Amino acid sequence: MKALILIIEDEHAQAQILQYNLEAEGYQTKHGATAEEGLLLAKEYNPDLILLDWMLPDMSGIEVCRQIKSHPDTESTPVIMLTARGTEDDKIRGLDVGANDYVVKPHSIKELLARIKSNLRNAGIGKVELAYADVLMNTETHRVTRNGKNIKLGPTEFRILRTFLERPQKVWSRSALLDRVWGADIYVDDRTVDVHIGRLRRALNKDFEKDLIRTIRSAGYALDKDD
Amino acid sequence: MKALILIIEDEHAQAQILQYNLEAEGYQTKHGATAEEGLLLAKEYNPDLILLDWMLPDMSGIEVCRQIKSHPDTESTPVIMLTARGTEDDKIRGLDVGANDYVVKPHSIKELLARIKSNLRNAGIGKVELAYADVLMNTETHRVTRNGKNIKLGPTEFRILRTFLERPQKVWSRSALLDRVWGADIYVDDRTVDVHIGRLRRALNKDFEKDLIRTIRSAGYALDKDD
DNA sequence: CGTGTGTGTGACGGTTATGTGAAAGAAATA
DNA sequence: TATTTCTTTCACATAACCGTCACACACACG
Numbered sequence: 001m002k003a004l005i006l007i008i009e010d011e012h013a014q015a016q017i018l019q020y021n022l023e024a025e026g027y028q029t030k031h032g033a034t035a036e037e038g039l040l041l042a043k044e045y046n047p048d049l050i051l052l053d054w055m056l057p058d059m060s061g062i063e064v065c066r067q068i069k070s071h072p073d074t075e076s077t078p079v080i081m082l083t084a085r086g087t088e089d090d091k092i093r094g095l096d097v098g099a100n101d102y103v104v105k106p107h108s109i110k111e112l113l114a115r116i117k118s119n120l121r122n123a124g125i126g127k128v129e130l131a132y133a134d135v136l137m138n139t140e141t142h143r144v145t146r147n148g149k150n151i152k153l154g155p156t157e158f159r160i161l162r163t164f165l166e167r168p169q170k171v172w173s174r175s176a177l178l179d180r181v182w183g184a185d186i187y188v189d190d191r192t193v194d195v196h197i198g199r200l201r202r203a204l205n206k207d208f209e210k211d212l213i214r215t216i217r218s219a220g221y222a223l224d225k226d227d
Numbered sequence: 228m229k230a231l232i233l234i235i236e237d238e239h240a241q242a243q244i245l246q247y248n249l250e251a252e253g254y255q256t257k258h259g260a261t262a263e264e265g266l267l268l269a270k271e272y273n274p275d276l277i278l279l280d281w282m283l284p285d286m287s288g289i290e291v292c293r294q295i296k297s298h299p300d301t302e303s304t305p306v307i308m309l310t311a312r313g314t315e316d317d318k319i320r321g322l323d324v325g326a327n328d329y330v331v332k333p334h335s336i337k338e339l340l341a342r343i344k345s346n347l348r349n350a351g352i353g354k355v356e357l358a359y360a361d362v363l364m365n366t367e368t369h370r371v372t373r374n375g376k377n378i379k380l381g382p383t384e385f386r387i388l389r390t391f392l393e394r395p396q397k398v399w400s401r402s403a404l405l406d407r408v409w410g411a412d413i414y415v416d417d418r419t420v421d422v423h424i425g426r427l428r429r430a431l432n433k434d435f436e437k438d439l440i441r442t443i444r445s446a447g448y449a450l451d452k453d454d
Numbered sequence: 455c456g457t458g459t460g461t462g463t464g465a466c467g468g469t470t471a472t473g474t475g476a477a478a479g480a481a482a483t484a
Numbered sequence: 485t486a487t488t489t490c491t492t493t494c495a496c497a498t499a500a501c502c503g504t505c506a507c508a509c510a511c512a513c514g
């Protein structure tokens with residue numbers, strides 16, 4: 001699965017250079033030329049990462065970043081600020097409103113790509129091989145093993161496990177899982193999650209002692225090898 | 228857990244608009260209509276953030292802010308000043324007495340919400356890792372350890388401990404705890420707090436000498452490593 | 455050293471959250 | 485189309501937790 005990168009940048013030439021390079025690298029891209037458009041695209045497509053120009057015609061990058069970070073759907077999306085200025089002060093302000101990284105223009109494309117890769121990895125996004133404890137998942141071949149043994153999962157169980165593997169030990173509430181695994185616009189009962197967790201448990205723990213899924217009463221579930 | 232925001236504002240209509248919007252956003256709110264009442268509420272409930280009107284009947288917002296910032300229990304609570312005036316001079320004076328941010332009325336609610344969120348994050352509220360003495364809590368994994376040893380807590384005990392860890396050593400009255408942990412609209416007996424404190428004590432002190440919870444007779448409880 | 459008020463805590467009944475098999479339909483596959 | 489796999493919901497069983505009470509104890513104060 002290709003990672004989707006949203007570019008918010010008003011200079012068209014600059015944006016095209018970025019798109020060209022990112023797509024050559026195997027990413028999908030979207031482009032917004034104004035802050036407003038950018039924010040809409042961010043909500044619409046839920047990109048895996050956002051490249052954000054500091055200076056935009058209608059709103060400062062700072063403000064855009066603040067809005068991205070204050071919306072629950074996008075708050076965990078890594079944001080890399082692009083800027084011509086390079087004062088420490090700006091940098092601090094940028095990171096202050098929640099930007100994850102900060103690259104000064106004119107940047108070398110190579111450096112930018114490196115930062116993107118690092119931020120994506122950091123957010124646990126787009127990885128092909130996911131692992132936790134003795135569980136391995138290859139997202140390209142859709143193969144899951146535990147301690148070398150093949151595990152067969154249904155589509156939903158696969159997506160749940162993938163979500164878990166992207167943030168091991170994190171507790172996911174039922175509604176967060178519904179958002180993430182089923183999609184924000186789908187309506188299904190909370191308890192449906194329980195049933196799928198049950199199936200995932202059965203598949204994962206078959207032939208094994210240890211239950212890798214922890215139930216946190218009144219909070220949700222987590223992938224966790226400790227008790 | 229919902230953050231608690233204290234609104235100090237004498238115009239009732241204005242206060243209600245704020246309360247409505249904040250609660251829609253998932254915050255808890257308290258409202259004080261005068262400076263004096265506001266300061267009392269601040270001490271009683273230890274809000275996570277304070278919205279402070281510049282003009283109050285009994286005392287200037289500046290003075291209120293100074294008092295908030297000079298009291299040990301509240302000095303680290305972020306204060307956002309609300310004002311009709313917009314001169315640079317006022318802004319400077321506001322920030323001068325320790326206000327953390329400054330919003331000019333009539334403000335867009337969206338902007339105010341963004342500022343609130345940013346100030347909360349900035350103050351480290353909603354932090355993932357909380358620690359005091361040898362107790363560690365990770366709110367994302369819902370895991371609590373003492374001196375490295377895993378501690379199992381029920382949901383309510385977890386929330387109480389979290390409240391304690393957010394303001395170590397602060398003495399919480401039973402009613403303040405009920406508001407924070409149970410929610411303002413729930414009615415349960417004061418003494419129920421005692422029972423849960425007892426359960427928290429048992430879980431936390433199992434295998435340990437030192438009792439980390441201090442009882443302050445006729446006042447409440449506190450997380451405190453000293454006697 | 456007795457009295458009143460505040461606190462610690464075991465026990466208990468009731469409530470809520472979770473685990474899970476089954477059923478019925480939807481979607482994918484052949 | 486026939487068959488298989490998957491999803492969702494429901495109902496019930498079970499486990500975990502909650503709030504209250506009652507009584508014992510601690511403390512402050514005269």
